[in-house]
Amino acid sequence: MLLRIIINKDDIRKIQTDSEPETLDSFYSFLKCKLGLGGDFVVQFQDPDFGNEFCNLSSLSELPKEKATLKVILKKIPESPQTDSTLDTASLSSPSSSSMEDTPSCRRPWPDPFVIPKFSYDVELKLKRGNEAYQENGTLLITNKDTKSEILEKLAEEIYKYSAYPSREQYDIVAQSLVKKHPCLREPGSVKGWYCWKFSLKFKMGNYRNKLRVSGCSELTVNRRNSGPKQKLKKAKKSEVNFLPDVPEGKTQNVLEEERAAIVAEMKKKKVDWKKVTDMMASTFPLRRKEIVEEQPLVAEVKAKWPALFTDTQIEAEFARLTSTDLWDTFVSGLDQYMERFLQMFRAKSHCIQALSSLLSLLDDDNSVQKKRAVILRGLPHFLREDPSKLLKIAETTESEEQMAKGVSIGVLLIQEEEDVIDFSVVLEEQIILNGITDFPHAVAMLVGLLFALNIDYPKELRYTFEVIQKVLMNIGGEQCSARVHGLRNRLLCKTL
Template sequence: MQRDESAWMVTGVSPSGSVTSSLSVDTDVLSSDVLSSSESISSRSSWPAVFQVPRFSYDAELKLTQAAVAYLKDGTLFSPDPKLKSDVLDGLLQEIVKYKIYITGKQADQVAQSLIKRHPCLAERGSDTGYGGWKTSIKYKVSNYRSQLKKIGCPEVTVNALKNKPEGKQSPAFGVKKAKRAEVNFCPAYPATETEESLDATRKALLLDSKRKNNREAVRIQMEKTFALRRQEVVRDTPMVADFMARWPALFEVTEINAEFKRITTVPLQSKFLSQIDLHSDNLIKLFRKRGGQIGKSLQATIEKMTDCDIDAGRECLLKGLCMYMGEDPENLVQEYVGIDEVDVSKLIDDTTVGIYVLREHGSSEPEDIGVVLEGLKVLTDLDSIPSAVTMMLGLMYALNLRYPPDLRYTFEALQKIFMELDEGKLSNKVALLKNRLFQ
């Protein structure tokens, strides 16, 4: 993970593909660019529930209007000429890339379906759905567009190139870094007025600013500005957590984890996570009570611990109950250490890859410390509650592009897709069953 030097430049392209020029930009002008740099971060939106078909070129709309008149008159279906079909696909493509450049089959289906709904005259003869051919054409169009983006150095595409694979792992399928958890800004390009060197200079300044007191706003602006650099490091270099913490210590705070999650997904983390747990609490409790067998007994014991007077304790029980319901051990999520000295606790934490720890004294109901562990490191400490710790762990999974722990994969999938409503259309059988029962 190497970065160096600082340069404020505009226009032109450096040998590495970064935007540069021999023209320097005045720092007074750049003070406004600090804010405008966030435009590249939020240039995309989450995939819409209903895909809106855009208006096409003037001549394309004219041809479609004439075809629509014939369709309304006698039901005549319209076979577009190659030029019109190309115009339609180009228009759809430009709308698609507002959201993502890797689309799923279901999303291509959604686009094609919306096209036929908007222009019924374009329905295909002999197709079960009326848009099967359009769906295939859309997928090919987006795929070809990615090839163009790769040639001009779009980082979200080039990161999947063979030259970016580790030595000895040159299979095209190895370590493909596509957005897989509904990330909207998975691997963004640098802001137009920035280079890797200028952003790294900001990162170095951030190291100093993050140590100063009452400097929250300056840190926020610098973290926003360096988002693209940070994401490219995470996705491209897959650094160890210890190395990444040394380069970006400001990220490992509750405020910045919340901000980073929103930059990546456009969805607020902590507020939505906790409110969704509360929203589904009654239905979760009903499901827990219906569960039979040994798991049902454990769930019943967990429910009995819930109290009306402590909302965090109730949320904690729900989260642990969710683990049990998904057939996973809540001790893999939260490990409590009672009356154990710091040396022994440190040894135990060293062996933890991913988890939450709680330190308590004998006979004390209040924890001394709650924190998150990644790769044997305490990355967060002194958290308010276990639900807050679970929230931050989910946020760090996104911020560091980490896989979910194998022994908690269904719990985290449920948290992501049901509660956070991210990529909720594609569910494993276990999570789909939970969702169906939860919304009955």
């Protein structure tokens, strides 16, 4: 069934269900995972009996068989002095949404543009007078130590809402935004007028992190240094928004451990209550991340403790918790956006890369969108001069699982019988982790989701391939690219080869 989902006027999505849900509860759980929603919500459908006006969905039999337009309404949360949000509908990416109220971490994606916060009344008054003087005669404001310290402290607090370890480019953005809003703070004799603010801000951010580390912030205490050689920082490497959240108020680690055990017990049942599992997976997110980031267990150990994480819906839900981004929709949208351009570049290179020519020939018999997506993903390693055998391995049904996965640390298995494709599987650490996948693009998307969920680094042999998928196709952390990937993105945006 093809669904058009209206979350709010600025967030309308199209999703496909592979099979019809059995119950209304399972349908709600499907929507919750697919859309990355939290909390209670109401689903309405267009009722043809009333001129396609929206009515509350009370039974799956009310839905059309092939296509339906639905509206998701998140139930209002009580107003409080701490929030100025009164919206009753919101998306996962909205920091004021009720979905964020149910999410253990409330960190948000990096904003564009970065909004400079309000400072204390006396500092705002000084800045107002300073900006007026600057507009009149170009006079710059001379800030004393206390004023500058307060400005930097407030900026550090605001930055931490988005990232504990901001990049060089993000420091640039904050410093530029500061002097743009308050031009009286420009530095005399500086070409740009904000370089010193940038460096002062980096030092202040380090001090602010240390203050939070002493207070027990999980994301920072994980990097507490003991005596001995300098340890490698455990921090977001793939632009995760919520890398290592704290345990939410009202819960303890023991309570979360009990919920984890309940998830394991539920997953052993013949008929799993997926709504219950989804809710418990969301609430135990901090415990799961703490184990994965701090202890760095083997994938098999994680699967034994968190079996629900290795299902497609929970992989997507975990990816949304980590990045505030829908895994499949973002992945396939990027593929489709650059599809024709990729194919043009592949054709231009096919005379010197035989493998690209062979892949393009597959489109002679099947020119569908699905086939084009698969060709692009299979061709990427060839085009980027990497080892394609590290991404996709072809196995026969006559082989055992151990034989199929042998030698594959990170990748996808194509299992075939003679020349017929039977199945796609995701392999990690020489073990089949997820199988029953119908096509190669879905398998790659699930692989990416698992690499995020399990905090696994991209393999060196495919570092550029995965960087293109993350930063170009999905635009996650796209402001920082290697030279090779930056060049590829520029070529994708050009109209001529």
